[in-house]
Amino acid sequence: MKKFGFFMFLVVIMIAFPKVADASSYNAKIYLDGQQINLSSGVKVENNNGTVMVPIRVVSENLGFNVGWNKATKTVTVQDGSQNVTMVVGNRLADINGQSVQMTNAPVLRGGTTLVPIRFVSEQMGLQVRWDNAQKAVYLTSTYGEFNPDETTGSNAATVDGLVFDENRLLVAVTGNAKANVSKLSNPNRIVIDMVNAKFSDTFGSNNNFDEINKNGQFSVSGYPDVQAVRYSLYDTNPMTVRIVIDLNHAQNYAVSGLEDGSGLLVVDLNATSDPVPSPGTSGKKLVVIDAGHGAHDPGTLGATKKKEKDFNLAMALKVEKLLAKEKNIEVVMTRTTDTFLELKERAKIANSLKADVFISIHANSGPSTASGTETYYYHESDKALANALHKEIVKAVGLKDRGVRFGNFHVIRETTMPGSLLEIGFLSNKNDESKLFDSATQDRVAEAIVRGIKTYLKVD
Known part of the structure; x- marks a missing residue:
């Protein structure tokens, strides 16, 4: 490195x-x-x-x-x-x-x-x-496994790095080896996840509502009628155990995936019926993960008229999701569907844990007020074909200067294990670009272009 x-x-x-x-x-x-x-x-x-x-x-x-x-x-x-x-x-x-x-x-x-x-x-x-x-x-x-600082402190516990609740699923990002014991309880209704051999990471509190002294926290959940809130605490120290509780409004089934595949991401899916639900990607369809960059306290870049990049990214991602949901040969998973924040490593973990076929991160650019145009980035040489397929369609749809397909050392496309591309649709720092990017009709055309590029690359009808 x-x-x-x-x-x-x-x-x-x-x-x-x-x-x-x-x-x-x-x-x-x-x-x-x-x-x-x-x-x-x-x-x-x-x-x-x-x-x-x-x-x-x-x-x-x-x-x-x-x-x-x-x-x-x-x-x-x-x-x-x-x-x-x-x-x-x-x-x-x-x-x-x-x-x-x-x-x-x-x-x-x-x-x-x-x-x-x-x-x-x-x-x-x-x-x-x-x-x-x-x-x-x-x-x-500098590289994983070369030096373990836990050896100097006498602890080899895994760490819980972050939590997010979205699309009626709880996603728990974990570094290291931890065992998850999940159970459903009543009076009151709740789902309890005990992460055995795990503790909170030292940076957990920076992005979560967390009491560093008492090692606990919680956040309320809105927009999902099944869930009231999510609570979490360091439940035990022998063995080190993090307990996460999903407070339910009524009894609810769930499906659990992740961790055992080494992905570092535990998924508790409340969309499950009474029967086991196959994990995304097992239906024979191609699985596409769409990532709306930034979110919540991270607005991304600010436009010429102070519009926020995070809002553009999410609007575009939701339009792409809606179109992909209509495709018979494609499944789509979003890293976020609301104004929430995820660490970059958590975004990559979502795609890796689901063994997605394609990962696409949507962004808007910034630079001098005269800078204009569309850029598409890849990291691995093998990802360049995906970037080319997307870029060709997006440039035609948005009508801005073609700034080319470029190598980019961005975490989300560097750490994902499937073909990935980061899209910089236009420059928010340019008034003309900003106006186009926040135009609903332009967004519709770009969303359609992204879907065409995905289908071309995946060779699906």
């Missing part, structure tokens, strides 16, 4: 540090593949209202990247090979290889030292990261 990966993940999961009201410093230790990184004298990690910041010199001195600083514009540029990250002091929008990404906190200056937030790029890389609160240490692993 490129050194850039270390930086991208380093700029992230340390958000698991305890939150404080004001900026404060940590004498935190950082380990890379089991070896402690020796920070220069006086270099400290800062917790700024819950967002951890690291001096930019750590990036150049300890991880060996090319770092540029423009004093006039207060711009930091980090480069390694073809990868390029640009951040501006006081600006929460960063640029990663031409794509605008919103950070939790903007970079800051502290006595002539530039500090950058660590959270916003974590999902871009595949490093394992663990924060040990007792030792005040961050453990980075």
